Amino acid sequence: MKSYFVFFLLLILACNNGKKYHDENTVLTQETPAAIAAILQFQKELNEEYKNPETSPLPDRLRAKFETLDFFEPDTNYVVTAKLEKTPDSEPFFMPTTTDRKSMEKVYAIARFSLNGKQHQLEIYQSLDLLEEEGFEDYLFLPFLDQTNGNETYGGGRYIDLKLPEGDTMVIDFNRAYNPYCVYNKKYSCPLVPRQNYLETKVMAGVRDFKKN
Secondary structure, X not given: OOOHHHHHHHHHHHHOOOOOOOOXXXXXXXXXXXXXXXXXXXXXXXXXXXXXXXXXXXXXHHHOOOOOOOEOOOOHHHEEEEEEEEOOOXXXXXXXXXXXXXXXXXXXXXXXXXXXXEEEEEEEEEEOOOOOOOOOOOEEEEEEEOOOEOOOEOOOOEEEEEEOXXXXXXXXXXXXXXXXXXXXXXXXXOEOOOHHHEOOOOOOOOEOOOOOO
């Protein structure tokens, strides 16, 4: 799984519990609907990434006892098809981060979609810093805030990784929302979610807030 923050960690180093969803009854079978199976597979791969010392954002003391992230139950209501208003002439800008570093971004498109009975829009970003990095040529970045922040989820918002679409629509799966790596480890430099990417609804999908208990 690609991660926006492996790249930024390398930059930094070069320069200077609640009940878990996964329990004994969560079993993937041939009868599991494909959409739910895909979400569960994403959760499995994300957990494996966090267990692996080569890819985990967790410091050793937390990774040693790590079993699983705390996920919302998979919910296909949070898989939306967005109409894209592409913005090829948008001006590059510096996105602030949790450190002094700023990442060079541009707005790739404005995504418009319906969620929880309301119409919403979010800006999708393309990192100019990553365009030349192998494996990130088609990478798009969707940070967002919503009404769960500070309660069910991390107060600073969450991220979703996307890829360049072939047309003018894009599937956005909020079950794939994950926390910035700096939630787990302060050595990471994480982009701050722009205020215009606030959703006036609760996104009860993806990764919940992290408890260090």
